[in-house]
Amino acid sequence: MNKVNKIIQLDSILLMLRNIPLAMVGLIVGGIITTIGIIAYPLNYAALNLGGLFYGVPILLGGLALKAAELKPIPYSEEPTPEIIALREEQATPTQDQVRQDVTRFRYGQEAHLDDSLKRVGLSPADDQRPDLVSIYETSVDGAYALVLQFYSPLVDFETWQKQQDKVTTFFGPDIKAEVSQPEEDRVDLALIKC
Known part of the structure; x- marks a missing residue:
């Protein structure tokens, strides 16, 4: 594989990673952890309940705050050759x-x-x-x-x-x-x- 193809592949991977919104990651991870904490409460799993609520809720709120301040990437009008x-x-x-x-x-x-x-x-x-x-x-x-x-x-x-x-x-x-x-x-x- 020549150098240009490697560069194109690396550029594609980096572009893909830059297009993952940090706000969405916070919302998903925070939502999952918070849900685990809520489900753990009636099942008497105190450690999961406390961990889920003490970690999940702040991550979820952080994701919401980032979503409110989010600026989407600018698209290419023509993909580079x-x-x-x-x-x-x-x-x-x-x-x-x-x-x-x-x-x-x-x-x-x-x-x-x-x-x-x-x-x-x-x-x-x-x-x-x-x-x-x-x-x-x-x-x-x-x-x-x-x-x-x-x-x-x-x-x-x-x-x-x-x-x-x-x-x-x-x-x-x-x-x-x-x-x-x-x-x-x-x-x-x-x-x-x-x-």
């Missing part, structure tokens, strides 16, 4: 990898994906005007790896995105060039291109 995955492994910067991994997993305690980043680069004047990240894809731009973030942006016009392009480039760090495009009305694609 083996060639793009190989290009990513060869060229992707740590920032590109971090952004891709952060937006494709469950997050907790955030209002939206990249909300803080958009605020820092001047693309989110207020929470109710923030562009929403709706999907991502990976591609090659003139032989360079690019991570493309697709935003629904009805309240921040394309001219504002263009004005902030240099600031976005600086924010996402060295070895990255940001390019914005508007493939359709109310949608802006932000490409983070390895340079």
